[in-house]
Amino acid sequence: MNKKTKLTRKWIMSGLTLSLLVPTLAACNTNKQEDSDSVRTLRIGTMYGSKQDEQYFRQQFTDMFEFTHSNIEIEVVPAIDYSEMQFGDQTEQAQVDPLKKIKDIMTGSNPVDVMIINDLSMLGTLVNENLLKQLDPMLKEDEIDINEFVPTVIDGIKEEGNGFLYGLTPTYTPSALYYNKKIFSKAGVELPTDGMSWDQVFNLAKRLKSGTGKDSVFGFSFNQWGAGDNYWDVQNFAAPLQLRMYDEKAETMTVNTPQWEAIWKSATDLYKDHVTPHQDDMQYGPTDGGMGAGKEVYNPFQGQLFMNGKVAMTVGDYGLINQIQQLNDNSEKLKMDPLEWDVVSMPYHVGKEGIGGSIYLNQLSGINANAANSEDAWEFVKFMNGKEWAKLKARSTYELSARKEYVKPRDGMTYNVEAFTKMKPAPQLNSSLKDQELLRNAPNLNLISELGTKYYAEVIEGKKTVKEALTEWETKGNDLLQKIKTNPKGAIEGYGETGGGGVVRPL
Incomplete structure (x- = not known):
């Protein structure tokens, strides 16, 4: 075969190849056009937010997803708007119920599809209210191996979901x-x-x-x-023990016990001995x-x-x-x-x-049980917790990836990074549905904790023994609980103004 024949054959083959590619490209363009014509809206709920900080939220959570899913538009819906809190009636702020606000955007006429949850205990609350879809079946169907995630993260989430997964997080702060x-x-x-x-x-x-x-x-x-000498450090120290200050009806103090005494004595002895x-x-x-x-x-x-x-x-x-x-x-x-x-x-x-204690899972994403667009909601949750996103988030210097593959020491540093993966998060104090309802209905219950701060300071200052302080806290606390029962929100004589527990604070 001479050179001219070879060249002719080459052009013929190239032409055939191009002729085969043209309909394929046309089909791709048609599919792309069809996709772009069927743009869908995915509504993502947040616990707190405002128009002013929406750009930051989008940079952190949704921009990359929208870039890779051009037929999905994201709408961000905060349950509680910062600007409304800042410029609204201050007296009404004390009555804001975070759970009610979240339920409003999850159960209204146009419910959100995805809920971003900044608080592990709130995840448990939403699970018990039957507001979230269980993710386990979807994980199984898409063959996503949950063993690729840090066990303590998964275990912590499962504990709030009665043994099942109702949310996932790409990062955590241990x-x-x-x-x-x-x-x-x-x-x-x-x-x-x-x-x-x-x-x-x-x-x-x-x-x-x-x-x-x-x-x-x-x-x-x-x-x-x-x-x-910080009382709140002692509260964090005691958190895994879930010691209660008062009973579930907020009628009787429960602080004068051997467990409370042991915790206070451990901390105050270290202080007194100047350790x-x-x-x-x-x-x-x-x-x-x-x-x-x-x-x-x-x-x-x-x-x-x-x-x-x-x-x-x-x-x-x-x-x-x-x-x-x-x-x-x-x-x-x-x-x-x-x-x-x-x-x-x-x-x-x-x-x-x-x-x-002190392990925060603050980017939990779950699918609303009432979602109108549950398929795209799962696509978002899956993307947010996938390997590609984990690789990007692994660059964070303040959080660790929830995927084991990306839990590594910083470049150029050597330390026991596994130490951050071994402990499950401690349940938060007063995080049960009943306790949250008690605090919403009677924000003055925060005065009980303030009373504890006062007596702890007296132990630190050497004015009382631990036993004396806890005994007096119990006595004064029981008296205060009765006053709170008759006056749950207003000023109580001898205890200053309202405890303010109902005022919504950003997490």
């Missing part, structure tokens, strides 16, 4: 126990490990306390900022007293005693790694020693193994 390797080494104390109880951690902390004044080193702090820092200790800088010693040296981590090498162990969320990285990258400029650190899993309370 906490862990951070520790300073140098302090342990200098004290000759063994390093902490995953799976320790609170008692074990506190025993380590007592062995690590040393020095006085500007030379003090503290064994532990309940938060990265340091001071150990945890006091407010006065917050002034000291990294090694020489810093600004507290009269030196005008700027320290962006002033007051964060763990960052300054003054606390051996602290509870911190995943975002604390950002600050550690910042410090270590700029240690020479700050004239500070780089932090030699690592993390272990959150400690547990005996009897509540596997449960740790």
Whole structure:
């Protein structure tokens, strides 16, 4: 075959190929045109929002989905509008019922298809109200392996769904126990490990306390900022135990018990023994007293005693790694020693193994049981929790991916990242349907907690023993509960203004 014949044959074959491709391309264009002609609206509900922050929400959740699904338009529907709260009648705000507002957009004449839930306990509430579709059958049909997700995330969601999945989240914000390797080494104390109880951690902390004044080193702090006199830290510490302040009818106090006494005593003993820092200790800088010693040296981590090498162990969320990285990258400029650190899993309370506090699943997406567009709703939930989206979200420096494949240490860093995956979230206090209803109907019940803050402070100040404080809290609390029963929302003499529990606060 000569060269001219070969060339002729080549052009003939190319022509045949093109002739076969033309109808295919035409069909693709026709299908694309048909798709574009059948544009559908997907209504996505949020717990809170406004027109002003809708752009941010779309960037975080929906822009990529709309880009890849050109025939689906997203409509964002907030249950509670920030702007209405800001500019509306302040007296009416106290009457806002978040659950009612959410139910309104899920059960009205034009219900939302997807609900984005920022609160794990609200997920459980919506499940019990039969407002969400179970996702397990859809996951099975699409052959999505739930074992590819972090078990603690899935277990936490299932606990709110009575053993089933009614929502998924692409990311979560866990906490862990951070520790300073140098302090342990200098004290000759063994390093902490995953799976320790609170008692074990506190025993380590007592062995690590040393020095006085500007030379003090503290064994532990309940938060990265340091001071150990914060009542809310104790509430978080006790969260896995689900200790109640009053009974389910809000008629009788339940704080004068051995469990409450043990929790308060553990925390206040650490404070009294100076194992945890006091407010006065917050002034000291990294090694020489810093600004507290009269030196005008700027320290962006002033007051964060763990960052300054003054606390051996602290509870911190995943975002604390950002600050550690910042410090270590700029240690020479700050004239500070780089932090030699690592993390272990959150400690547990005996009897509540596997449960740790302060784990937030704040991007939960579920499908409304009343959705008019349930197929696109599932497509959105599936996309939001798929591998492609997980790969993008894995870049976050404040959250971890819920997919095991993308749970990795930051580039250039080495630490025990698995510590953030081992503990299930602790149930939130007063998160049951009955408790939420009690607080909505009687916002003055928040005064009971404020009373607890007062008595805890008196223990810290040495004015009362733990037993005395809890006994008095019980007595005064029972009296207050009776007054709240007759006056659930108005001012109560001797207790200031209303507790304000009904005012909606952004989560």
